[in-house]
Amino acid sequence: MKQASKLIHSCFLRANKPVTSFISTTHLISLYPQQRQKNQQKRSLRVAARPSDLVGETPLLDLTHFLKSHGQSNDSDTTTNCRLYGKMESLGPCSSVKDRLGRSMIDEAERLNQITPGKTTLVEPTSGNTGIALAFLARERGYKCILTMPETMSLERRMMLLAMGCEVVLTPKETAVPGALAKAKEIMEGLGENGFMLQQFENPANAKVHRETTGPEIWKDTDGTIDILISGVGTGGTVTGISQYIKGYPDGDLPPLKPSLYTVAVEPKEQMLLTEAKGGSKQGPQGPHKIQGMGAGLIPSVIDLNLIDEVFPVHSDDAMDTTRDLWMGGIPAGVSSGAIVNAAVQVCRRPENMDKVAVCIIPSFGERYFTHPMFEGIKEEASNLTKQPLPEPYDNTEFGFETARG
Numbered sequence: 054m055k056q057a058s059k060l061i062h063s064c065f066l067r068a069n070k071p072v073t074s075f076i077s078t079t080h081l082i083s084l085y086p087q088q089r090q091k092n093q094q095k096r097s098l099r100v101a102a103r104p105s106d107l108v109g110e111t112p113l114l115d116l117t118h119f120l121k122s123h124g125q126s127n128d129s130d131t132t133t134n135c136r137l138y139g140k141m142e143s144l145g146p147c148s149s150v151k152d153r154l155g156r157s158m159i160d161e162a163e164r165l166n167q168i169t170p171g172k173t174t175l176v177e178p179t180s181g182n183t184g185i186a187l188a189f190l191a192r193e194r195g196y197k198c199i200l201t202m203p204e205t206m207s208l209e210r211r212m213m214l215l216a217m218g219c220e221v222v223l224t225p226k227e228t229a230v231p232g233a234l235a236k237a238k239e240i241m242e243g244l245g246e247n248g249f250m251l252q253q254f255e256n257p258a259n260a261k262v263h264r265e266t267t268g269p270e271i272w273k274d275t276d277g278t279i280d281i282l283i284s285g286v287g288t289g290g291t292v293t294g295i296s297q298y299i300k301g302y303p304d305g306d307l308p309p310l311k312p313s314l315y316t317v318a319v320e321p322k323e324q325m326l327l328t329e330a331k332g333g334s335k336q337g338p339q340g341p342h343k344i345q346g347m348g349a350g351l352i353p354s355v356i357d358l359n360l361i362d363e364v365f366p367v368h369s370d371d372a373m374d375t376t377r378d379l380w381m382g383g384i385p386a387g388v389s390s391g392a393i394v395n396a397a398v399q400v401c402r403r404p405e406n407m408d409k410v411a412v413c414i415i416p417s418f419g420e421r422y423f424t425h426p427m428f429e430g431i432k433e434e435a436s437n438l439t440k441q442p443l444p445e446p447y448d449n450t451e452f453g454f455e456t457a458r459g
């Protein structure tokens with residue numbers, strides 16, 4: 054149901070955009086030739102040929118009201134004219150920013166003849182959205198797919214992957230992501246030349262897809278008015294690629310569109326590796342965090358730290374608070390979205406940003422996080438709901454059958 058409405062939604066949003074991967078047909082039949090001709094000019098069906106054709110072209114959503122209602126400390130703060138827009142990556146075909154990455158890495162490997170449908174098995178250590186993106190692309194293109202992940206990863210993730218025909222190999226929780234990587238390498242050795250690992254943390258197709266799609270979309274949809282970008286960092290592909298497109302990328306002959314773009318990278322406060330890498334110091338206790346998708350525990354080679362003007366640490370508890378605010382604002386998003394919006398609100402409320410335009414990334418859809426600690430209370434409330442008595446007298450025999458009472 055959700056997918057169906059998303060398809061309609063995304064087709065609607067794309068209605069006036071030239072998206073080459075959409076097939077346009079004009080088949081309106083009318084008895085009157087003139088009317089028919091008119092209709093043919095006006096109407097067309099827009100049908101995506103493949104699931105991956107639904108990747109990208111995500112809309113911007115105005116989140117400016119969060120600047121007024123969230124974390125408000127005094128009246129004068131509410132006078133800001135800063136605009137905040139969310140880039141709704143949560144509306145991709147498998148509901149995350151990683152849909153772009155999955156398609157880009159597989160397109161690139163196919164272009165370089167590194168993989169062959171029906172022959173190659175894709176192997177990747179991934180606990181989350183990249184695995185799900187690879188799973189749907191593997192189905193679409195005809196690859197086998199094996200994903201390795203620590204045993205602590207949520208049941209809904211395992212189910213998503215199994216339901217799309219992937220093999221899931223769990224690794225001990227004590228060894229975290231490095232353990233999953235070691236297992237993936239062992240599987241690769243067993244597969245010989247039929248195995249292929251996409252390596253999202255190192256793959257140049259990662260930043261490239263954001264340089265070629267996400268960046269241009271944001272530039273176009275803000276009419277070049279974007280001043281500030283706020284993005285979470287997992288692999289760093291999103292923040293790097295978008296910044297490259299706007300600030301310029303000499304290696305790819307991209308001239309700067311706006312060198313003054315202020316790029317803010319968000320990381321978990323409990324794991325301040327980027328802050329440290331940029332010369333800052335860690336604050337508070339460091340250790341595990343609860344912002345899935347961000348703070349991978351390493352500085353990925355995909356990220357270009359020179360493009361980052363500020364690293365903004367957000368604690369998991371604050372990320373969860375803002376995620377709740379997003380849900381209550383009618384935006385069911387993942388926990389990293391909460392972290393990013395939390396940072397965005399604080400950056401936008403600074404006096405120097407009074408008249409700026411800020412875009413923050415909303416990386417994933419919220420339903421994937423029901424086993425996350427932030428939903429524990431809701432899960433309990435939902436489980437404890439009891440049925441309520443109907444108004445008396447109640448009789449539904451007029452519908453042709455009797456309902457059992459009780």
Ligand code: PMP
Nearest residue numbers: 286287288289290291346389416
């Ligand atoms: N949030 C979520 C939910 C993600 O899955 C990811 C990707 N790991 C990110 C944020 C960060 O994106 P990137 O890997 O491009 O830095």
